[in-house]
Amino acid sequence: MSRAFVKESEGGEAFEDLPDRPLSPHPNFVTPEGLAHIEAELDRLQEVRAEAQRTGDSAALANATRDLRYWTARRASAQEIDPPANNDEVHFGSTVVLHRSDGKKLTYRIVGEDEADPVKGTISYVSPLAQALMQKRVGDVAQAGHAEVEIVAIK
CATH class of the missing domain: 3.10.50.30 (Transcription elongation factor, GreA/GreB, C-terminal domain)
Incomplete structure (x- = not known):
């Protein structure tokens, strides 16, 4: 029988191993605002994960943990690019x-x-x-x- 038709136990084990969000193969260039957004998202997800642990919400815990892995990787690979010094040509941040x-x-x-x-x-x-x-x-x-x-x- 296909695993898709097997009833999961009450503990919600189906949520424990959510697949990772895909990471882009491109360099992770970010604006200063983009870097601040990543850091705010990491803080928010830490709170969501803590609340999910406190309440025993396994689905929310799995989602928060997966998203934390994604945003942690994005933070680690972030390359902050300052706004262009001049506006003669179109560049990142223009x-x-x-x-x-x-x-x-x-x-x-x-x-x-x-x-x-x-x-x-x-x-x-x-x-x-x-x-x-x-x-x-x-x-x-x-x-x-x-x-x-x-x-x-x-x-």
Whole structure:
């Protein structure tokens, strides 16, 4: 019989060995804010794990332990990159204002993988758009999917 159909015991052993979250093969570049986020997440997860231990919540304990392994590894590999000294070219940490060929303006800051949230205006430095923008200057055009974007400002 498949292990998937075997009832687990009441102790919740199914939660003990959650698979690790995958780690990116790319260098873990982070902004100063990204490093602070990692450290805050580690603190938060320590509290979650302690509470799960106190209450005997094995599912929460397993999740917190797995996430602690991930964020501990991310903290250990973090390479903090200071904001660019000048805004002549697009670099890690730059905020770039783009004008799309359909007339829409977009603003993105290029950040580390764990910091990226395009809805909030941040994109990972390994994303195709960020890669297309790197080392470009105001007035340069880059391919963004099926459209072109022109760099109108670098902050």
